Structures are given as C-alpha cells and as structure tokens.
Amino acid sequence: MxxxxxxxxxxxxxxxxxxxxxxxxxxxxxxxxxxxxxxxxxxxxxxxxxxxxxxxxxxxxxxxxxxxxxxxxxxxxxxxxxxxxxxxxxxxxxxxxxxxxxxxxxxxxxxxxxxxxxxxxxxxxxxxxxxxxxxxxxxxxxxxxxxxxxxxxxxxxxxxxxxxxxxxxxxxxxxxxxxxxxxxxxxxxxxxxxxxxxxxxxDGDSRPDVEGLDDETVREIHAEAAESNSPMKDAGTVSVSDYANAVGALPTRYFRELSYDEVDDIGSAAVIEHKYEKGTCSACAFACKLPTRDEESGLETEGPEYETMMSFGSNAAVDDFVAIMRSNELCDRYGL
Ligand code: SF4
Structure with missing residues (x-):
C-alpha cells in the first residue's frame, strides 16, 4: 500500500x-x-x-x-x-x-x-x-x-x-x-x-519521497478532473441542492419539511450568479471552490457550501442568498 x-x-x-x-x-x-x-x-x-x-x-x-x-x-x-x-x-x-x-x-x-x-x-x-x-x-x-x-x-x-x-x-x-x-x-x-x-x-524543505506513485495514473486523474463536466465545477457542493430538493431530501423549516419552494433563490443558480472567479486546493484541476460577491454591498465570501446553504437557508426558511453569504462570511471570520 x-x-x-x-x-x-x-x-x-x-x-x-x-x-x-x-x-x-x-x-x-x-x-x-x-x-x-x-x-x-x-x-x-x-x-x-x-x-x-x-x-x-x-x-x-x-x-x-x-x-x-x-x-x-x-x-x-x-x-x-x-x-x-x-x-x-x-x-x-x-x-x-x-x-x-x-x-x-x-x-x-x-x-x-x-x-x-x-x-x-x-x-x-x-x-x-x-x-x-x-x-x-x-x-x-x-x-x-x-x-x-x-x-x-x-x-x-x-x-x-x-x-x-x-x-x-x-x-x-x-x-x-x-x-x-x-x-x-x-x-x-x-x-x-x-x-x-x-x-x-x-513550513519546511523536507517533504518525504513516497514510493510507488504511478505518474501515468496521476496524469490521468488530473486530466479527468480538468475535463469533468460535473455540476460541482459550476456551483460547488451547492449543486446537490437541486437534486436533494427534487427527491425530498433538502432539510427545510428545521427538518419539518424536505423540500423548499424557494431553492432557486439560494441554490446553484444563486451561486452561479454571484461567483466571480474559480478557487481550488493544492494542485486540484477540479477547482470546485467558488468565491462569490454581492455587487450591491461589496460583500465577498467563498461559496457558501451546501451545508451552509441548507443550514442558514432552507432549514431556517431564509430565501435571501446574500444573507446566507453574510452568515458564511461571519462564520469564517469568527471561526465557526
Ligand atoms: S481538493 Fe478542493 S478544489 Fe479539489 S475537489 Fe476537493 S474541495 Fe474541490
């Protein structure tokens, strides 16, 4: 191994x-x-x-x-x-x-x-x-x-x-x-x-060598990530919200309901509308991190991710995407 x-x-x-x-x-x-x-x-x-x-x-x-x-x-x-x-x-x-x-x-x-x-x-x-x-x-x-x-x-x-x-x-x-x-x-x-x-x-300069990594496999996985048409590349993890809503699996109104009529206001479409660049992690060509900006207020944050959208959005019956962005930014700022 x-x-x-x-x-x-x-x-x-x-x-x-x-x-x-x-x-x-x-x-x-x-x-x-x-x-x-x-x-x-x-x-x-x-x-x-x-x-x-x-x-x-x-x-x-x-x-x-x-x-x-x-x-x-x-x-x-x-x-x-x-x-x-x-x-x-x-x-x-x-x-x-x-x-x-x-x-x-x-x-x-x-x-x-x-x-x-x-x-x-x-x-x-x-x-x-x-x-x-x-x-x-x-x-x-x-x-x-x-x-x-x-x-x-x-x-x-x-x-x-x-x-x-x-x-x-x-x-x-x-x-x-x-x-x-x-x-x-x-x-x-x-x-x-x-x-x-x-x-x-x-920090340092002592990254250990690891035996057994196959360069061809590394290249193939990297290429697959770069060429993927996954909806996560467009809307991050929030992209699962449409599917979750359709199959009755989107926690809504503190788990009393399982779909949210206003999901379009806070789900994939909202992320796509507010994102302004792509973000990623080290060496990842999939790049599913999506910094978002509200042009009117100047508020910037990253995402939000699906669980943030669900927790501050559908599960709290909040259909204001910018309010969810602000909640996300406050959580990052205070370390929550
Ligand atoms: S490593 Fe980072 S950018 Fe790549 S898929 Fe995972 S969360 Fe997204």
Whole structure:
C-alpha cells in the first residue's frame, strides 16, 4: 500500500517540549491522514479525557499524495476528542496547508497539553517555535492570519488558526485553514482554543519521497478532473441542492419539511450568479471552490457550501442568498 512517510511530532504546549518518534507501523497499516490520525488519537488520548482539557490531543495528518501533482490531494485531517460528542472525531479540510505541513518532514503532528498563555506555534523541519500572542486575544481568523504572515512570513496557505469562537470554547468552533477553509466538524476549534493555541503554521524543505506513485495514473486523474463536466465545477457542493430538493431530501423549516419552494433563490443558480472567479486546493484541476460577491454591498465570501446553504437557508426558511453569504462570511471570520 502506498502510504505517507515521515515521523510523528508530538508537541506539549504546556511544557513546551517537542518529541519526534517513528510511526512506520501505523503509516503502513492505516489509510490516509484520517486513518493515521484516528489510530494515533485512539492510542494516545485517554479514553475518559475531557475534550477541553490538557489530556486531549489534536492530531494533524496528511495522506501520502502530498508529493504528487494529483488533483483532490490538497487535504489535511485533524483528529481528536470532540467537545460536541465526547467521541473521537476526524475533520478534514482542503486549501493549501497540507503541502507545507508535509514539508516539515512529519507525517503527523500531535498538539497536546495546555498553555498558560495564548501562543502560536511555528512547526518546521528544524523544530517548533512558540510565539506568545496575548495581543491576539479575541482576534478574528483573518486578523490572526495577517499576524502570522507579518510575524513569520508564512501566508494563509501555511496556517491553521482559531477565531474568538475557538478561544471561547464554543463547542462547534472550527479550525480555519488557508484563510477560509474549515476543519468544521465536531468543535475541534474549541479544543485548540482550550489549549490556548491561537495558530499553527507549517513550513519546511523536507517533504518525504513516497514510493510507488504511478505518474501515468496521476496524469490521468488530473486530466479527468480538468475535463469533468460535473455540476460541482459550476456551483460547488451547492449543486446537490437541486437534486436533494427534487427527491425530498433538502432539510427545510428545521427538518419539518424536505423540500423548499424557494431553492432557486439560494441554490446553484444563486451561486452561479454571484461567483466571480474559480478557487481550488493544492494542485486540484477540479477547482470546485467558488468565491462569490454581492455587487450591491461589496460583500465577498467563498461559496457558501451546501451545508451552509441548507443550514442558514432552507432549514431556517431564509430565501435571501446574500444573507446566507453574510452568515458564511461571519462564520469564517469568527471561526465557526
Ligand atoms: S478544489 Fe474541490 S475537489 Fe479539489 S481538493 Fe478542493 S474541495 Fe476537493
């Protein structure tokens, strides 16, 4: 099996100690960042740990295809105990951070413990640097990302940050990466916030080689992504809304109904009307990310994605697409 290479870096943000260990058996036995992260989190986090306490960990891990130019591979997984469910949870985000993450030479990075002050961590192939950032208390995700760039020279494609929601341990807070992509499930932003970690930044020059990648397969998948006529390329994940509505699977009016008469106002057609360019993740020719703009107000955001459209739109009986865009932008800004 093709698998990631590299080590596990474990960082205790309480003691500020970092240790590196081989995890070859785990890498050879579990598939992708989610498999590796879940195995490590399962083995290393005490079963009864408080999700918002120092014994919980967040394990970031990427799959082996970070060394390739294959589409669909710009993904990073984050795994830990969820403050929403108390169970083990893995969330996955796109964007551009998986590549610099892998450049550190680590296949997985574990963040554990609890800092006694608000800090940022810069993880490279030369070690871990801690930056006390008391002035970032309450900062939005954008302000935090700007700070990281000014302080370290590393742009948003190197970062994973929390906003006020994570700091305040909101149980559905997200970790935001690459500016507006989210590790959105399960409240892992609250876990990072509870550790008093405001940001992580990754960089290096030690991306491990991975054996067994077939260049022809990489090219074929890349070409298929580029030439695909999928409706997702036009309207992103919101493109499923028309189908979901037609078959009675679009949550509406807080799940009391399963189709929404005003779906055309907030679904694919609305995204297509408001998008102003294409967005993507590392090396992905599919490019399903769609920045949108409301010309009248100047409001810009990315997407929204299907679940945002459904949650703020049909399920709340809101047929105002710009209001959904604004909700999406606020969630990105505050880290939800
Ligand atoms: S651009 Fe879309 S298809 Fe490509 S990796 Fe990102 S989310 Fe996936």
């Amino acid at each position: 093709i698998h990631a290479e590299g080590t596990l870096l474990s960082v205790d943000v309480g003691s500020r100690e970092a240790t590196t260990e081989a995890i070859d058996d785990v890498l050879a036995s579990f598939v992708g960042g989610r498999g590796v992260g879940t195995k490590l989190a399962h083995d290393r986090i005490p079963f009864d740990a408080d999700p918002l306490g120092p014994a919980n960990s967040l394990v970031f891990a990427a799959g082996p295809l970070q060394t390739s130019t294959m589409s669909y591979t710009g993904r990073l997984s984050c795994t830990g105990l969820s403050p929403l469910t108390d169970g083990l949870l893995s969330s996955n985000a796109g964007g551009f951070t998986s590549r610099p993450f892998y450049d550190t030479g680590h296949a997985a990075v574990e963040i554990t413990g609890e800092s006694d002050e608000l800090v940022g961590l810069v993880v490279t192939d030369e070690g871990v640097e801690f930056e006390p950032v008391p002035d970032l208390e309450g900062a939005t995700t954008g302000e935090t990302t700007d700070h990281v760039e000014a302080s370290t020279g590393l742009g948003e494609g190197h970062t994973a940050v929390v906003g006020p929601a994570g700091e305040n341990e909101v149980r559905f807070a997200a970790v935001i990466t690459s500016g507006s992509r989210a590790f959105g499930r399960g409240g892992l932003g609250a876990v990072l916030g509870a550790k008093n970690v405001k940001y992580l930044a990754f």
